[in-house]
Amino acid sequence: xxxxxxxxxxxxxxxxxxxxxxxxxxxxxxxxxxxxxxxxxxxxxxxxxxxxxxxxxxxxxxxxxxxxxxxxxxxxxxxxxxxxxxxxxxxxxxxxxxxxxxxxxxxxxxxxxxxxxxxxxxxxxxxxxxxxxxxxxxxxxxxxxxxxxxxxxxxxxxxxxxxxxxxxxxxxxxxxxxxxxxxxxxxxxxxxxxxxxxxxxxxxxxxxxxxxxxxxxxxxxxxxxxxxxxxxxxxxxxxxxxxxxxxxxxxxxxxxxxxxxxxxxxxxxxxxxxxxxxxxxxxxxxxxxxxxxxxx
Amino acid sequence: xxxxxxxxxxxxxxxxxxxxxxxxxxxxxxxxxxxxxxxxxxxxxxxxxxxxxxxxxxxxxxxxxxxxxxxxxxxxxxxxxxxxxxxxxxxxxxxxxxxxxxxxxxxxxxxxxxxxxxxxxxxxxxxxxxxxxxxxxxxxxxxxxxxxxxxxxxxxxxxxxxxxxxxxxxxxxxxxxxxxxxxxxxxxxxxxxxxxxxxxxxxxxxxxxxxxxxxxxxxxxxxxxxxxxxxxxxxxxxxxxxxxxxxxxxxxxxxxxxxxxxxxxxxxxxxxxxxxxxxxxxxxxxxxxxxxxxxxxxxxxxxxxxxxxxxxxxxxxxxxxxxxxxxxxxxxxxxxxxxxxxxxxxxxxxxxxxxxxxxxxxxxxxxxxxxxxxxxxxxxxxxxxxxxxxxxxxxxxxxxxxxxxxxxxxxxxxxxxxxxxxxxxxxxxxxxxxxxxxxxxxxxxxxxxxxxxxxxxxxxxxxxxxxxxxx
Numbered sequence: 001x002x003x004x005x006x007x008x009x010x011x012x013x014x015x016x017x018x019x020x021x022x023x024x025x026x027x028x029x030x031x032x033x034x035x036x037x038x039x040x041x042x043x044x045x046x047x048x049x050x051x052x053x054x055x056x057x058x059x060x061x062x063x064x065x066x067x068x069x070x071x072x073x074x075x076x077x078x079x080x081x082x083x084x085x086x087x088x089x090x091x092x093x094x095x096x097x098x099x100x101x102x103x104x105x106x107x108x109x110x111x112x113x114x115x116x117x118x119x120x121x122x123x124x125x126x127x128x129x130x131x132x133x134x135x136x137x138x139x140x141x142x143x144x145x146x147x148x149x150x151x152x153x154x155x156x157x158x159x160x161x162x163x164x165x166x167x168x169x170x171x172x173x174x175x176x177x178x179x180x181x182x183x184x185x186x187x188x189x190x191x192x193x194x195x196x197x198x199x200x201x202x203x204x205x206x207x208x209x210x211x212x213x214x215x216x217x218x219x220x221x222x223x224x225x226x227x228x229x230x231x232x233x234x235x236x237x238x239x240x241x242x243x244x245x246x247x248x249x250x251x252x253x254x255x256x257x258x259x260x261x262x263x264x265x266x267x268x269x270x271x272x273x274x275x276x277x278x279x280x281x282x283x284x285x286x287x288x289x290x291x292x293x294x295x296x
Numbered sequence: 297x298x299x300x301x302x303x304x305x306x307x308x309x310x311x312x313x314x315x316x317x318x319x320x321x322x323x324x325x326x327x328x329x330x331x332x333x334x335x336x337x338x339x340x341x342x343x344x345x346x347x348x349x350x351x352x353x354x355x356x357x358x359x360x361x362x363x364x365x366x367x368x369x370x371x372x373x374x375x376x377x378x379x380x381x382x383x384x385x386x387x388x389x390x391x392x393x394x395x396x397x398x399x400x401x402x403x404x405x406x407x408x409x410x411x412x413x414x415x416x417x418x419x420x421x422x423x424x425x426x427x428x429x430x431x432x433x434x435x436x437x438x439x440x441x442x443x444x445x446x447x448x449x450x451x452x453x454x455x456x457x458x459x460x461x462x463x464x465x466x467x468x469x470x471x472x473x474x475x476x477x478x479x480x481x482x483x484x485x486x487x488x489x490x491x492x493x494x495x496x497x498x499x500x501x502x503x504x505x506x507x508x509x510x511x512x513x514x515x516x517x518x519x520x521x522x523x524x525x526x527x528x529x530x531x532x533x534x535x536x537x538x539x540x541x542x543x544x545x546x547x548x549x550x551x552x553x554x555x556x557x558x559x560x561x562x563x564x565x566x567x568x569x570x571x572x573x574x575x576x577x578x579x580x581x582x583x584x585x586x587x588x589x590x591x592x593x594x595x596x597x598x599x600x601x602x603x604x605x606x607x608x609x610x611x612x613x614x615x616x617x618x619x620x621x622x623x624x625x626x627x628x629x630x631x632x633x634x635x636x637x638x639x640x641x642x643x644x645x646x647x648x649x650x651x652x653x654x655x656x657x658x659x660x661x662x663x664x665x666x667x668x669x670x671x672x673x674x675x676x677x678x679x680x681x682x683x684x685x686x687x688x689x690x691x692x693x694x695x696x697x698x699x700x701x702x703x704x705x706x707x708x709x710x711x712x713x714x715x716x717x718x719x720x721x722x723x724x725x726x727x728x729x730x731x732x733x734x735x736x737x738x739x740x741x742x743x744x745x746x747x748x749x750x751x752x753x754x755x756x757x758x759x760x761x762x763x764x765x766x767x
Contacts, residue, residue, distance in 0.1 A: 076555035084621035094571035109554035
């Protein structure tokens with residue numbers, strides 16, 4: 001059972017691999033129905049964190065509670081509610097696709113045969129192919145299929161689209177968008193393809209060097225960081241642009257593009273009027289927000 | 297600096313080759329020491345196959361060791377790197393590299409041959425050899441070592457049909473031994489080494505020409521080489537479990553309540569052994585071949601080979617460290633792992649009993665009478681002595697030494713076997729004492745295995761594959 005509507009609760013989680021501090025005092029709450037984007041550079045600790053959530057790793061310090069149960073003690077009833085796709089896409093190579101699907105389906109009482117057939121058709125997965133001879137993209141599609149066909153409540157996707165071609169990525173995103181219609185489903189997705197992630201997530205967690213540096217809703221982040229395009233109404237811009245919290249400024253004589261933080265549209269409009277400019281406010285794409293957060 | 301020189305410099309100095317160095321250490325110091333110390337003074341009986349069983353094993357050694365390490369990865373390293381592709385001498389680098397890799401085996405063989413030349417024995421020519429005989433023997437031994445090591449190391453590149461090719465290559469050392477044993481009576485005669493050296497020379501010339509023509513090495517293009525290697529890497533996954541295995545395990549699993557331990561264990565057994573059963577034809581062939589070949593082999597070799605059956609356990613992927621997230625917690629993984637290990641042991645025992653029974657039947661069929669072959673039923677339990685040790689050692693190696701390869705574990709196991717064999721050769725223990733000793737080793741092995749499995753499942757990381765840079 002979930003605890004206070006929380007699917008995952010992490011407190012002070014630390015993990016060290018020899019000389020590398022993979023996780024350093026991580027706190028995280030994942031509420032039911034959330035779609036969380038877990039972002040960070042290579043080695044930031046994303047995969048390690050995800051492996052703690054499903055109990056594959058045990059923490060050196062801190063606690064990780066998944067579905068109301070200590071992650072280290074997750075049993076079949078809890079694990080049958082969690083789907084996991086990991087970046088290596090490790091499957092059982094000697095099986096045919098049909099055998100693998102049949103094998104995995106044996107474990108789950110909630111296996112959705114119709115969803116399976118739909119995914120096989122949409123992903124163009126050959127049931128008679130041997131898993132070991134599949135291309136990386138096909139393997140990943142198969143890994144996704146077996147992670148979602150039992151309709152998990154908590155779906156953990158660790159770089160799920162890394163090996164997919166653009167078409168397969170689009171199909172996967174469509175499927176994901178369909179899945180998130182279910183209000184009870186919680187998804188944690190870790191990916192470097194931020195343009196894809198931003199289409200589905202409602203919450204962003206950004207990690208750096210084993211720590212969470214930002215944990216906020218995507219809307220909050222988009223409100224916090226904005227891009228302002230200034231056009232001088234009097235021909236030329238003043239030498240000094242009197243804006244607070246400017247993170248980046250690129251300008252010519254008559255136009256300027258500012259990246260600002262923590263400024264409301266009203267504050268921006270007031271500041272623009274003060275220097276006789278027209279201000280167009282645009283939200284930043286996730287990639288730019290990520291760069292700003294990590295750089296700061 | 298040439299590619300060959302640079303690669304060898306890296307090979308010698310870089311830490312990443314520590315596994316290879318460890319294997320070399322075990323083979324060179326372990327086996328060589330045993331061969332020298334324990335067997336060197338044994339008299340050679342004329343026209344008897346049992347004359348030099350250790351030497352037969354040693355001739356097989358470069359072949360086996362050439363196949364076991366990460367040849368595939370090594371070839372990729374040598375031939376597939378964009379940087380090396382652009383370097384001068386790239387097209388020649390493959391054969392030069394692999395040839396220089398085989399040279400130590402030649403030296404090793406020549407080194408082993410030296411004491412045999414001066415050994416005292418009933419054969420007069422072995423007493424005080426002429427310098428020409430010494431040169432012929434050492435030269436022949438050197439060529440055989442180079443040919444065996446090189447052929448094994450490059451088999452994946454020069455052979456178009458891998459499985460038959462490996463079979464043919466496996467016959468190479470056997471052919472050499474056969475020439476020595478059946479035609480020339482003793483493999484330590486100069487005349488044997490002349491013939492063996494000539495055969496080896498033919499193999500060396502064939503390999504040199506074959507590897508020089510990059511058409512055979514996937515037309516000499518980096519991408520094509522990588523494609524070809526990938527295709528060859530899939531040779532091992534062309535097989536799949538026969539339908540009867542699906543029908544054997546999965547319906548049984550479904551009979552148990554969903555999300556229960558029993559269902560998890562049954563399904564895991566399918567995941568673990570389905571792949572093994574996909575090779576059922578090869579297992580049957582191995583059973584018959586083992587009955588004939590090992591049944592005819594001298595007892596020490598047969599016993600070592602027989603006990604080595606237990607090493608097959610390293611190739612069984614037990615459920616403890618599966619990266620696939622299936623609805624089984626740490627407890628379920630533990631039970632499934634223990635049951636899979638027990639099942640592995642039982643299957644190996646069954647195979648061993650089959651080999652013994654068949655060898656006895658063949659023996660009786662040939663009119664030699666029961667019990668005339670190398671195996672006895674009492675040797676069967678040797679198979680299961682090593683299974684728990686091997687599996688537990690493999691886990692410890694992964695967890696604490698970061699050794700992913702199975703080869704070091706097999707090397708340690710083989711060396712332990714040779715040392716034990718040497719020990720019992722010197723200390724003639726009574727049968728009861730031997731039995732007690734091995735029973736103790738077996739019990740300790742299972743305790744060690746259970747503790748290791750318990751530690752791994754309760755406190756260890758269950759994700760076998762490590763993440764890069766702490767990711």
